[in-house]
């Protein structure tokens with residue numbers, strides 16, 4: 671029987687799962703890479719490679735996250751798993767932030783990198799052009815936003831992961847399973 675690409679009433683489908691896990695792992699890797707960049711000096715040989723990787727992977731994330739938001743809009747996401755009203759509202763707010771904060775992180779990264787008018791080279795394959803700088807002192811301000819928003823996003827993702835584990839091991843409900851086990855077409 672065919673596996674469901676789209677979400678079903680009781681489970682995420684293969685499309686949402688692949689996008690969720692690829693983006694989650696990439697964001698965590700990008701955070702570590704960003705902190706590492708901060709330790710490099712201009713004279714370090716890695717200064718020529720690691721920031722270029724960070725930016726190229728980041729521009730790939732722009733595409734993946736755009737696809738994810740589009741996929742979310744055209745899918746009927748699974749019904750929420752019953753839990754107290756208060757927790758349901760917190761879950762909703764955290765999920766919304768986990769869609770929003772990556773967008774702000776990517777936009778601020780773009781604004782740091784293009785503040786001096788230079789385009790972003792993506793894997794030495796093609797260039798993403800720079801827009802004219804929008805604000806004074808753009809590189810420094812965007813740098814602050816980039817760091818703090820990325821840190822908030824990764825901290826929330828940590829909380830979110832702990833909540834998923836709590837659902838699995840303490841509430842013993844389907845929350846984590848339905849982001850991991852691909853449903854069959856007929857479940858929809």
Ligand code: HEM
Pocket residue numbers: 690693694695697698742747750751765766768769772823824827830831832834835845846847848849
């Ligand atoms: C940076 C990392 C992550 C981001 C940005 C992220 C983002 C999201 C978002 C936006 C949703 C909501 C999906 C929707 O209803 O449209 C979601 C759901 C989910 N995530 Fe993550 N996530 C991350 C990491 C993780 C990790 C590490 C775990 C695991 C332990 C996890 C487990 C889950 C589960 C189980 C759901 C489904 C929740 C439900 O059914 O209501 N996520 N994630």
Ligand code: HEM
Pocket residue numbers: 697698700701702703704705707708721724725726727728729731772775776777778779780782783790813816817820821
């Ligand atoms: C979700 C994706 C991303 C994450 C999690 C992330 C995370 C980080 C972190 C934690 C830092 C270190 C900041 C500091 O210590 O001050 C950093 C630096 C940097 N990031 Fe990102 N980043 C992402 C995407 C991007 C993108 C798309 C670009 C540009 C195209 C970019 C460009 C930069 C640059 C140029 C720096 C060095 C800034 C400086 O030294 O002030 N980042 N990033």
